[in-house]
Amino acid sequence: MYSSLFISHGAPNIILQDSLSKANIKSFARGLEKPKYIIIFSAHYVTNDLKIINYENNDLLYDFYGFEKELYEYEYEIKSDKSISLKIVKHLKENDINISIDNTRVNYDHGVWSCLSMMYDKLDIPVIQLSVPSSYTKEQLIDLGEKLAIFKDEALLIGSGGLTHNLSDMQVSDSIKTYAKNFNDEVINIINSGNQERLLEIAKTINYKQNHPRDEHFLPLFIIFGSAKNKKGKSFNSEFMYSNISMECFAFDLKD
Template sequence: MMPAYFFAHGAPSLVLEQHAYTDFIKQFAGSTRKPKAIVLFSAHWEQTTQTISKVETYDTIYDFSGFQDELYSITYPAHGNPNLSEYIGALFAKHGIPSQFDDNRGLDHGAWAVLKLLYPDAGEIPVVALSVNRHLTNEQQYAIGSALAELREQDVLIIGSGGTVHNLRRLNWGSDGVDPWAGEFDNWLQSKIEAWDTDALFDYRSQAPFAQEAVPTNEHFIPLLIAMGAGSKNRTAKLLHRSYQFGNLSLSCWQFD
């Protein structure tokens, strides 16, 4: 069964950078079997109703400003898979999750920056993008991933793209180290994920050290819970990579078997 994954997407410039995390992502495809399709939840697509992309070919969205000019010339015209989109809608309906389709929106940088590093040829694997909703409970986020778990049996790669420690106001631009509060939060998170302690994870705002500093708003944390939900059958988690930029911007990858 295809594992589900969480990838931190960092800053939009991730796709141009070279460091341990980008090297890891670039090598990822060679270490895993090729999926038939990719289903990706991006922190940068927020909707109050679960939305499923249903496009033939994606435009590239530049949902940022002030970065290198080169970024604005990068495209990732991935193909969609409308039949898979319909199937996902049926799975959501089966589990009582309201959903809707979007036949126009392109891929934001939370999607294309990661996909460009994973699979540089945009035409290689069809992609279905999905939204996140910050107003749901953590239990509901997990249930969204769980509702799609059977896709893994069909060699569909489920990805949540976000960030565990993601507080742009606390970035230390000149730092090469790790701010203690960021490391402490991620260490707590690792212990609970590896133990599959969903009670603690769903209550992370109250239980985790420095939760407010690490997760000032939850849209980047949601994809982790969704990816974990997709692994709810076997409940086996593995941290494949973790490093940091700017003192506390966490760059991590989790595998859920």
């Protein structure tokens, strides 16, 4: 069985920088057994209902603005796979989860390729991207992860988002905002203990809204949490950027 990962992907230009997070993610990935394929959710692909990207003619989306010229010229080979995509669709439909191929979405957003390029210098396995369904409750996202867990015999499951994501309050500073640090520490405790009830409750707190004015960057964690066998995870990266952006990353079901 392969692991499930939640990765705080940060700003897209993290791939051009030397940072603790980039080094930790790359180092951690070296210790992972290579899967047959990757199933990934990104905070930058949100749809009302669950969808899977079209498996044909895949490439990169440069879905951001105001960054370095080199970032818009960055190349990274990444492809989906028809048979695997259809197998996932079939399995989820058989388990009463509605999903469809998104023919309007062919390419991978930066939440996918920036994350994976930190893990793998060269990617020679298929990457199957599913959307984050905004119509789902937190409980339904956990259930979706549980339904996908069967694929962990072959696949690495990844949720790409951010443990905190209040862009309007970030600053270039060495200090960490208290509300972000407290939230980060609370989630670490929840993941370490595998406490699903507390994870669901934290999404109802005022502190949650302060860290996630919009919650699309936190939602992939519920899916990944659901896919874990015993729900307990461990952090493999801890860093704050811009005073309130947590780069915390979690791994579930790591092999001893």
